[in-house]
Amino acid sequence: xxxxxxxxxxxxxxxxxxxxxxxxxxxxxxxxxxxxxxxxxxxxxxxxxxxxxxxxxxxxxxxxxxxxxxxxxxxxxxxxxxxxxxxxxxxxxxxxxxxxxxxxxxxxxxxxxxxxxxxxxxxxxxxxxxxxxxxxxxxxxxxxxxxxxxxxxxxxxxxxxxxxxxxxxxxxxxxxxxxxxxxxxxxxxxxxxxxxxxxxxxxxxxxxxxxxxxxxxxxxxxxxxxxxxxxxxxxxxxxxxxxxxxxxxxxxxxxxxxxxxxxxxxxxxxxxxxxxxxxxxxxxxxxxxxxxxxxxxxxxxxxxxxxxxxxxxxxxxxxxxxxxxxxxxxxxx
Amino acid sequence: xxxxxxxxxxxxxxxxxxxxxxxxxxxxxxxxxxxxxxxxxxxxxxxxxxxxxxxxxxxxxxxxxxxxxxxxxxxxxxxxxxxxxxxxxxxxxxxxxxxxxxxxxxxxxxxxxxxxxxxxxxxxxxxxxxxxxxxxxxxxxxxxxxxxxxxxxxxxxxxxxxxxxxxxxxxxxxxxxxxxxxxxxxxxxxxxxxxxxxxxxxxxxxxxxxxxxxxxxxxxxxxxxxxxxxxxxxxxxxxxxxxxxxxxxxxxxxxxxxxxxxxxxxxxxxxxxxxxxxxxxxxxxxxxxxxxxxxxxxxxxxxxxxxxxxxxxxxxxxxxxxxxxxxxxxxxx
Numbered sequence: 001x002x003x004x005x006x007x008x009x010x011x012x013x014x015x016x017x018x019x020x021x022x023x024x025x026x027x028x029x030x031x032x033x034x035x036x037x038x039x040x041x042x043x044x045x046x047x048x049x050x051x052x053x054x055x056x057x058x059x060x061x062x063x064x065x066x067x068x069x070x071x072x073x074x075x076x077x078x079x080x081x082x083x084x085x086x087x088x089x090x091x092x093x094x095x096x097x098x099x100x101x102x103x104x105x106x107x108x109x110x111x112x113x114x115x116x117x118x119x120x121x122x123x124x125x126x127x128x129x130x131x132x133x134x135x136x137x138x139x140x141x142x143x144x145x146x147x148x149x150x151x152x153x154x155x156x157x158x159x160x161x162x163x164x165x166x167x168x169x170x171x172x173x174x175x176x177x178x179x180x181x182x183x184x185x186x187x188x189x190x191x192x193x194x195x196x197x198x199x200x201x202x203x204x205x206x207x208x209x210x211x212x213x214x215x216x217x218x219x220x221x222x223x224x225x226x227x228x229x230x231x232x233x234x235x236x237x238x239x240x241x242x243x244x245x246x247x248x249x250x251x252x253x254x255x256x257x258x259x260x261x262x263x264x265x266x267x268x269x270x271x272x273x274x275x276x277x278x279x280x281x282x283x284x285x286x287x288x289x290x291x292x293x294x295x296x297x298x299x300x301x302x303x304x305x306x307x308x309x310x311x312x313x314x315x316x317x318x319x320x321x322x323x324x325x326x327x328x329x330x331x332x333x
Numbered sequence: 334x335x336x337x338x339x340x341x342x343x344x345x346x347x348x349x350x351x352x353x354x355x356x357x358x359x360x361x362x363x364x365x366x367x368x369x370x371x372x373x374x375x376x377x378x379x380x381x382x383x384x385x386x387x388x389x390x391x392x393x394x395x396x397x398x399x400x401x402x403x404x405x406x407x408x409x410x411x412x413x414x415x416x417x418x419x420x421x422x423x424x425x426x427x428x429x430x431x432x433x434x435x436x437x438x439x440x441x442x443x444x445x446x447x448x449x450x451x452x453x454x455x456x457x458x459x460x461x462x463x464x465x466x467x468x469x470x471x472x473x474x475x476x477x478x479x480x481x482x483x484x485x486x487x488x489x490x491x492x493x494x495x496x497x498x499x500x501x502x503x504x505x506x507x508x509x510x511x512x513x514x515x516x517x518x519x520x521x522x523x524x525x526x527x528x529x530x531x532x533x534x535x536x537x538x539x540x541x542x543x544x545x546x547x548x549x550x551x552x553x554x555x556x557x558x559x560x561x562x563x564x565x566x567x568x569x570x571x572x573x574x575x576x577x578x579x580x581x582x583x584x585x586x587x588x589x590x591x592x593x594x595x596x597x598x599x600x601x602x603x604x605x606x607x608x609x610x611x612x613x614x615x616x617x618x619x620x621x622x623x624x625x626x627x628x629x630x631x632x633x634x635x636x637x638x639x640x641x642x643x644x645x646x647x648x649x650x651x652x653x654x655x656x657x658x659x660x661x662x663x664x665x666x
Contacts, residue, residue: 067515131575143512145520179476179563182400187478187560211568215575227520228564230512235544235568242464242548243576250604257600263593264584271583 001033001052002315004308005093008038009061009080010100012298015039018099019046021304025312026050028305032312035093037084058083062104064297069103073111081105085112088290095291095311097282099299106142109285109292116320118327119287121151123226124294125159126233126283127167127310131215135280136222137163141233142285144226149192152223156203158286158323159221165317166310169220175209177224177232183207189225202326211235244272276303281310286323291315334366334385335648337641338426341371342394342413343433345631348372351432352379354637358645359383361638365645368426370417391416395437397630402436406444414438418445421623428624428644430615432632439475442618442625449653451660452620454484456559457627458492459566459616460500460643464548468613469555470496474566475618477559482525485556489536491619491656492554498650499643502553508542510557510565516540522558535659544568577605609636614643619656624648 006022008015015038022034035054036043043055059078066072076082081100085108087093096113098105106122115122124142127135137159140147156174163172176194178186183194185208197205206219211232214222223229251261251268261268282295282303291314295307314320339355341348348371355367368387369376376388392411399405406415414433418441420426429446431438439455448455457475460468470492473480489507496505509527511519516527518541530538539552544565547555556562584594584601594601615628615636624647628640647653 131579177564179560179567210571211564212571212574214568214571215579216571227512228561231510231544231561231564232568234512235547235565236572238543238545238547238549239569239572240576241545243573246464246548246607247580247604250600250607251597253600253603256596260593260596260598260600263589264597265593267583267586267590267593270586271580274579274583 002031002095002312003033003035003093004311005084005087005096006034006036006308007081007084007096007098007100008036008043009058010098011295012099013300014061014099015043016046017300018304019043020301021299021308022053023048023050024301024305025308026052029309029312031316032308034308035087037080037087039080056083056087062101062108064101066101066104069101069107070111072101072104073108081108082112085109085292088292089113094315095293097293097295097304097307097311099295099297099304102294105292105294106285109288113288113290113292116287116289116324118324118331119151119154119158121147121155122285122287123155123158124283125162125286127280128236129274129276129280130217134220135167136217136220138222138233139229139286140223140226141229141283142226143230147189147225149189149196152193152225153196153200153203154327155286156197156221156223157326159223160203161319161323161326162284162286162314163220165319165322166313167220171204172221173204173206173219174221174223175206175217175219177211177222177228178208179210181208181210202330280306282307284310284314289320291320335364335428335645336366336368336426337644338417338420338429339367339369339641340414340417340429340431340433341369341376342391343431344628345432346633347394347432348376349379350633351637352376353634354632354641355386356381356383357634357638358641359385362642362645364649365641367641368420370413370420372413389416389420395434395441397434399434399437402434402440403444405434405437406441414441415445418442418625421625422446427648428626430626430628430637430640430644432628432630432637435627435630438625438627439618442621446621446623446625449620449622449657451657451664452484452487452491454480454488455618455620456488456491457616458495458619460613461569462607462609462613463550465550467553468500469550469553471555471562471566472619473556473559474562474616475559476563480522480558482522482529485526485558486529486533486536487660488619489530489554489556490659492556493536494652494656494659495617495619495647496553498652498655499646500553504537505554506537506539506552507554507556508539508550508552510544510555510561511541512543514541514543535663613639615640617643617647622653624653
């Protein structure tokens with residue numbers, strides 16, 4: 001049995017949608033057991049009995065947008081997030097899924113779960129939709145500014161193993177986010193990373209990729225430092241949101257337009273769903289001793305279920321161990 | 334009379350759309366004179382007589398995607414782009430508008446027009462549409478990696494004067510692109526620039542802006558180094574293009590969908606137009622002795638006309654001189 005800890009109190013629609021997502025996962029996935037960490041009274045209206053569902057009472061929740069996430073975790077050890085993270089550290093649970101505050105989850109994961117021995121830096125790697133029908137991994141989206149070229153090689157290995165084992169891509173390809181496609185473009189760090197990627201036999205590096213191809217990427221993984229990839233992720237989000245708002249506004253203009261809009265509703269819903277990262281799952285934090293998945297803060301049951309499914313896949317495929325084996329082997333060369 | 338040089342041979346639809354845009358500009362704007370630099374034989378089918386239209390015969394065109402743009406300019410001094418740039422240097426013309434290769438235009442502008450004495454680095458500053466109905470300036474979109482905080486202050490002054498004089502914003506506001514809104518976020522350069530902007534009485538600095546607000550910006554100008562802003566610009570482009578393709582694909586599915594699409598065509602066209610930077614004009618290259626405007630490579634007549642209109646406005650408002658006055662005054666303090 002794969003044991004998954006759920007931070008039931010984190011997220012815009014917690015605990016309702018988190019619990020609904022967990023129940024859906026239990027129904028659809030046979031080899032998982034789920035433990036909800038949360039406030040029993042608040043969870044009660046949404047709970048159903050299930051032989052593979054357990055509950056651990058927690059006290060409090062880490063607030064969103066906490067200015068000092070490390071302090072937030074340290075002073076809330078009984079919160080649903082902190083207790084769920086601790087259960088992974090203690091190997092009571094194999095994975096944790098949380099829709100809670102991102103920076104607190106990263107800080108908490110460092111403190112309470114701990115880093116892999118083989119990786120010096122963690123990275124956040126959401127899996128995003130493309131216009132091509134297949135998703136891609138974008139990392140490091142976490143805003144980690146303190147990066148060295150060799151850390152990015154480790155992160156690239158993690159993403160490669162993840163794409164292969166969890167996304168089912170046979171030979172995952174890797175592109176470096178840059179301002180031009182030619183070799184030699186970009187900053188010093190980009191050129192150093194380019195050289196390391198190119199020389200590494202365990203990576204299928206295709207070279208520089210300009211973000212004007214971000215929804216039609218010629219590879220399965222797009223990588224940059226934590227500042228740049230975070231900027232890319234937020235620009236995708238901002239553009240998609242802005243365009244969505246403009247589209248809605250324009251489409252509902254005039255009588256013909258309104259009629260057209262009604263007829264197109266089904267198609268527009270499918271379009272919206274295709275653009276939604278929730279269809280794919282959450283963002284995994286790479287580089288930790290345990291499996292930590294950040295689901296979107298705005299997750300509804302379906303999105304949260306997808307994040308749980310993803311967590312189970314990562315555990316089932318033994319991703320962390322496989323990544324460590326590659327990095328260790330390279331270190332010995 | 335404001336004298337505008339047109340690189341008639343640069344662009345995906347040159348010289349046809351460039352000439353049509355120039356003729357439209359002559360019709361709509363009374364105080365301009367236009368000189369087309371191009372191949373007379375190729376231009377002939379599209380030309381019309383106009384008392385304020387002149388022609389200078391050039392020889393050749395700078396190819397798009399040239400690997401060595403400096404060399405491309407140096408070895409093609411008789412090309413339409415090089416000759417048009419030279420005419421600005423010699424003060425025969427007040428401004429140049431070109432849809433030609435971006436990097437060649439930047440290199441050519443450096444070599445043939447020359448930098449302002451007061452600015453050490455040029456910047457490319459497209460004016461982009463937002464979901465709010467008003468545009469914003471994004472700089473430095475040109476990919477100039479070699480940047481110092483004080484250069485960014487100069488660029489911010491340029492954008493501020495531009496927004497005021499050309500876009501008609503009374504008190505233009507400035508935001509620094511960053512991975513979080515709190516002061517102290519980002520890299521060392523971001524924090525240095527933040528401090529300089531904050532302390533500068535000639536700038537209306539509102540602080541850090543995350544690019545998830547890129548289509549609903551809380552300010553008139555978004556600035557970052559040439560690497561980051563170029564990444565933001567290309568990510569907007571890629572997301573918009575990818576979403577557009579997905580929308581088109583989804584909307585035409587099924588019989589109801591097809592009918593809805595037909596009824597929505599007018600609204601969708603308006604949506605597309607709202608998203609198009611061509612409605613606003615081209616990207617100005619800041620920091621040069623003359624007015625150099627890069628129109629989109631794919632410009633049609635309307636987009637090219639808008640770039641000409643913009644060039645005329647910059648000249649009419651004496652933007653370059655006003656920027657120099659501010660920078661010189663600050664240097665004396």
